[in-house]
Amino acid sequence: MSKNLTKRSEDYSKWYNELVVKADLAENSGVRGCMVIKPYGYAIWEKMQAELDRMFKETGHQNAYFPLFVPKSMFEAEEKNAEGFAKECAIVTHYRLKTDPDNKGKLIVDPNAKLEEELIVRPTSEAIIWSTYKGWVQSYRDLPLLINQWANVVRWEMRTRLFLRTAEFLWQEGHTAHATQSEAITESVQMMNVYAEFAQNFMAMPVIKGFKTETERFAGAEETYCIEALMQDGKALQAGTSHFLGQNFAKAFDVKFANAEGKQEHVWGTSWGVSTRLMGALVMTHSDDNGLVLPPSLAPIQVVIVPIYKTEEQLETISAEVATLTAELKKRGIVVKYDNRTTHKPGFKFNEYELKGVPVRIAVGPKDLEEGTFEVARRDTLTKEVVLKGSIVNYVSDLLEQIQSDLFTKALNYRDAHITEVNSFEEFKEVLEHKTGFISAHWDGTAETEEQIKDLTKATIRCIPLDRKEEAGTCVFTGKPSVGRVLFAKAY
Amino acid sequence: MSKNLTKRSEDYSKWYNELVVKADLAENSGVRGCMVIKPYGYAIWEKMQAELDRMFKETGHQNAYFPLFVPKSMFEAEEKNAEGFAKECAIVTHYRLKTDPDNKGKLIVDPNAKLEEELIVRPTSEAIIWSTYKGWVQSYRDLPLLINQWANVVRWEMRTRLFLRTAEFLWQEGHTAHATQSEAITESVQMMNVYAEFAQNFMAMPVIKGFKTETERFAGAEETYCIEALMQDGKALQAGTSHFLGQNFAKAFDVKFANAEGKQEHVWGTSWGVSTRLMGALVMTHSDDNGLVLPPSLAPIQVVIVPIYKTEEQLETISAEVATLTAELKKRGIVVKYDNRTTHKPGFKFNEYELKGVPVRIAVGPKDLEEGTFEVARRDTLTKEVVLKGSIVNYVSDLLEQIQSDLFTKALNYRDAHITEVNSFEEFKEVLEHKTGFISAHWDGTAETEEQIKDLTKATIRCIPLDRKEEAGTCVFTGKPSVGRVLFAKAY
Secondary structure, X not given: OOOOOOOXXXXXXXXXXXXXXXXOOEEEOOOOOOEEEOHHHHHHXXXXXXXXHHHHHHOOOEEOEOOOEEEHHHHOOOHHHHHHHHOOOOEEEEOOEEEOOOOOOOEEEOOOOEEEEEEEEOOOOHHHHHHHHHHHOOEHHHOOEEEEEEEEEEOOOOOOEOOOEOOEEXXXXXXXXXXXXXHHHHHHHHHHHHHHHHHHHOOOOOOEEEEOOOOOXXXXXXEEEEEXXXXXXXXXXXXXXXXXXXXXXXXXXXXXXXXOOOOEEEOEEEEEEEEOXXXXXXXXXXXXXXXXXXXXXXXOOOEXXXXXXXXHHHHHHHHHHHHHHHHHHHHOOOOEEEOOOOXXXXXXXXXXXHHOOOOEXXXXXXXXXXXXXXXXXXXXXXXXXXXXXXXXXXXXXXXXXXXHHHHHHHHHHHHHHOEEEOOOHHHHHHHHHHHOOEEEEEOOOOHHXXXXXXXHHXXXXXXXXXXXXXXXXXXXXXXXXXXXXXXXXXXX | OOOOOOOOOOOHHHHHHHHHHHOOOEEEOOOOOOEEEOHHHHXXXXXXXXXXXXXXXXXXXXXXXXXXXXXXXXXOOOHHHHHHHHOOOOEEEEOOEEEOOOOOOOEEEOOOOEEEEEEEEOOXXXXXXXXXXXXXXXXXXXXXXXXEEEEEEEOOOOOOEOOOEOOEEEEEEEEEEEOOHHHHHHHHHHHHHHHHHHHHHOOOOOOEEEEOOOOOOOOOOOEXXXXXXXXXXXXXXXXXXXXXXXXXXHHHOOOEEEOOOOOEEEOEEEEEEEEOHHHHHHHHHHOEOOEOOOOHHHOOOOEEEEEOOOOHHHHHHHHHHHHHHHHHHHHOOOOEEEOOOOOOXXXXXXXXXXXXXXXXXXXXXXHHHHHOEXXXXXXXXXXXXXXXXXXXXHHHHHHHHHHHHXXXXXXXXXXXXXXXXXXXXXXXHHHHHHHOOEEEEEOOOOHHHHHHHHHHHOOXXXXXXXXXXXXXEEOOOOOOEEOOEEEEEOEO
């Protein structure tokens, strides 16, 4: 299998697009802006889902399912939210097709089947969910509601890219309702932390925790917490957001509860989500010019075993040896594939698994059998080691952990080397142009300055880091006073 | 908690609608025909999903994801399929809302954002998937494709009922492609068998395996295999279907492969699905006038423990005892809930778990502590037993298995007692009116007779059982010759 993959240094964007397709993760469909997630890509998403779902349940959340459609009048109830999504939503107006009288075998929209009220295909579900919560909450005893939904949503984006920005995408959206403001804020911070933990421990992707400026905040939120990652081309990627909604949706949908004193109050809300965009982040954090590099925690195949043989007899002896090894690795909970296809040469297989990012490859040939060894190759470093049969199981098991941890460290070092403090706008532009990455700079706190910087440089404020130091300074752009640095970057 | 549930004998349909809502499974939403699946209902669906997904993977299938939308021209490519779904599909025509110039704060569809081609919200995904398969298949080496998708679909039904018939529902749809006709037929029969096994072993619901008449066949299929269940009101419910598609979609979407001799051939296809309709079937198979009855294999809570106490001190002693028991039950993989809410009386809790169908309830009071016993109640039979502490874990573990098996046997006996062979149309109508259930009758094999019987009695042919005997006879309606009996029933 020949890879013919564009090099990252030549054209990072082209490299990404080619890799996603060649590694069998996803492809564009015949529907504008919508992707097909292929089995290998979906298997990674399933692993992400399983871990996230476990983490949500461990923090007390339950899954439920709400309708795909939002009637227009319901959609517009929370004005800011409606305004934020109105420009990019798919609208159902009719409910029937009929045979085209002028063109046999063709169908046309039946003009007699117009809906009384248009339905919006959900771009996010606050409206439909809060209209439901109204019926679920009467007293403080009904709170909190801690609910998550796994679903598809549609945002009619004009320029789409596989996983990163698609008209339809898969995601989870948590929607919680609380009796007090502080409980709701604690929940939104907790979920940002859950996302950060998932990104770091499973995706091996370091993230910066922070909150958004008013300009970048979710439409309808009082505060948007986020995790921000850095890709290998020095661009930032927002990997997950968690919103404190205040009482905005409770007021829009009249969701009240009787508190312990019997007084009616509006409920406090949060919502939080991550999407198939994480697949794009995963690819861009670790992969290289040879193909995908997957962290063992999310790899659909963790270890692949390839036999090297000339005769049928050799293959049989190798297969017997491999059967024992496979069984032992499986006992340790390791996902192993033995590729004994006779239709493809070992070199082809090596290339294929390199492209697909399988973390560990084991090769076994007649010489290994004689000497009681296996050849073990790491995908991330492309290094090989000859390992004795007696220690292979422990070796592989330790190696998978080592790779997981090395990938994180490597990404962390890259990220940390690409956070640059600047103190002038000249420096700001210089870093953005040549070094890229996050720029830590003072900002005067106004939306005007934020917008002017964006217009001039395409860099936006990715977040106000939660752990930033209080530090008096002056805005790099206006020279006005600032109380601490924020992180700018060009972003996906 | 007072149940106020309508009795099945009074109004079966009302009983069902009330139960689904009162037991917290689902409710109607503010969107016409769409339901909200509540956390307790969704937890059952998740258990169904997990088992089915495991069974699909064990039979070699992989999950993937295809777009929600189907462009009209793609939708109409397979004519019969298009015709079958055209009358009930939601159609997206626009992609943007704008502020209403005449009405501040309101939104209207932007007439300048009309799509060039309308998009159909998938009622089923054959069209979009086969248009994708065209790019995936070149040679016989690319076959078979064995793919499943978990998704939402929309069919614009006019009369909807929670779970049984909703405009939007959740389902899985398998779509496979094969090199030969016989392999595709084997696949469709295999998946019917997987569904039957799931229904019987997990839902404790006996089903009849068969295939559909041409009238009842899936639009675009050559053969539709199905599993048919019988509800407690004597109406049948189609619980799952598996279609042999022949080469219909391959021809419509030009999906060809080079066979081993290098000759181009059209691919053979299957598709198969079960949906949230199974939730309705589960409710209607086992539940009673006191509420849900859930088979232990699918119950989100298998055992609930309720403390009976008067003093704080008693509660503490009971809780310590329960902690030990809970730990031991969990070790056996049993899902246990200890309901130590102090805000509700035991009687309220008993009612609640009865309504929600928790298979086993354990009560512990001071007298039990003294005597070293637990009171164990079965939800299905409403019987109680006092069990010694030393044997409680084994007892509960065995009891769960017993309940699972008893529920199946009970449903099987009911079903078998409601299959009636008739040899005249008088008898046919008589049974349909008074005894209900499946009617096993000779039929002349024509669509005309089938339709006339339906018009006169509302009964349809549910299936031609796979295991039917060859038996010469005469059609109950026309007296024309028949080679075997088919099963009629009124159906959901």
